[in-house]
Amino acid sequence: MVKRESTGELIWGVIVETEAYSQIEEACHGYRRRSKSNETLFGSPGRFYVYLTYGIYHCVNLVTGRKDWANGVLLRSLAMPNESERIASGPGLLAKRFGLDRSYDNLEAKEANNLWLTSKPTEFKDNQIVRSTRIGISQAKNLRWRWYLQASRSISKRCKGDACPPISKAWFPIERDRQ
DNA sequence: TGTATGATTAAT
DNA sequence: TTAATCATACAA
Numbered sequence: 001m002v003k004r005e006s007t008g009e010l011i012w013g014v015i016v017e018t019e020a021y022s023q024i025e026e027a028c029h030g031y032r033r034r035s036k037s038n039e040t041l042f043g044s045p046g047r048f049y050v051y052l053t054y055g056i057y058h059c060v061n062l063v064t065g066r067k068d069w070a071n072g073v074l075l076r077s078l079a080m081p082n083e084s085e086r087i088a089s090g091p092g093l094l095a096k097r098f099g100l101d102r103s104y105d106n107l108e109a110k111e112a113n114n115l116w117l118t119s120k121p122t123e124f125k126d127n128q129i130v131r132s133t134r135i136g137i138s139q140a141k142n143l144r145w146r147w148y149l150q151a152s153r154s155i156s157k158r159c160k161g162d163a164c165p166p167i168s169k170a171w172f173p174i175e176r177d178r179q
Numbered sequence: 180t181g182t183a184t185g186a187t188t189a190a191t
Numbered sequence: 192t193t194a195a196t197c198a199t200a201c202a203a
Contacts, residue, residue: 019186027186037199055196057187074186092187102198136186156187 001078003098004114011098013078013088015117017148017155019134021061023070026139030070040106041070048115050095050105057092058101062109062117076135076146079154090156124149132159 002012021028029038029051040049041063049061049072065071078088080097088094095101100115109116134146135157148155151165158164 021186029186033200035199051186052196052198054185054187055198059186061186072186076186090187134186138185 001075001098001117002111002115004111005099011080013080014149015075015077016079016152017075017077017089018146019074019076020145021070021072021074022065025143027134027137027143028070028072028140030072034070038070041072042068043106044108045071046110047106047108048100048104050100050102052102053092058095059091060095060098060100060104077148077152077155079149079152085153087154089154130159130162 001015002010004010021030023030025031028041030041034042037051038049040047041061043063044067045063045065047063049063050058053059060075061072062075063072074091075094076091078094078097079085080087086093088097098115104115107113107115128150130148130150131144132146132148133141133144150162153164
């Protein structure tokens with residue numbers, strides 16, 4: 001994910017942890033009703049759905065699937081170059097670091113909007129990705145719809161017994177290419 | 180109008 | 192385990 005600040009500065013990070021939500025399950029904001037607050041989740045895919053949680057933090061999703069059907073991917077953690085490993089580890093911290101709030105809700109993810117996603121900088125093999133149940137929900141706890149990069153120290157929570165290898169510089173090819 | 184509840188985090 | 196903090200949902 002990349003953001004161009006008003007100053008022109010680029011901030012970006014590699015998405016290392018996500019969760020999926022869908023209208024078919026109780027933990028999804030679109031499960032019960034379509035309303036003003038979750039309208040974005042029912043809208044066009046490719047936009048950001050940003051909401052306030054616990055009155056303090058914001059969470060950022062990318063709307064997926066199709067229009068009129070609530071599907072989204074919660075961005076839970078990013079690994080950022082040249083910053084402390086856990087600066088964006090957790091959905092609230094991620095939104096905070098990127099300065100994202102409700103004013104970004106329903107914004108289409110594209111460079112012209114100064115907030116966008118690019119293809120993953122490094123090919124990650126399937127065996128580098130761990131799947132688990134989702135975090136912080138009270139319903140639909142059985143669904144294993146959380147994924148994270150096993151080798152990242154920047155995820156919010158690690159599964160028991162899951163080791164973490166040293167960080168690879170290959171995650172940050174933009175930095176590498178500049179060097 | 181009143182009250183309970185989070186897709187969280189940091190501190191105890 | 193709990194406080195912080197507020198928009199939303201739902202009951203009355």
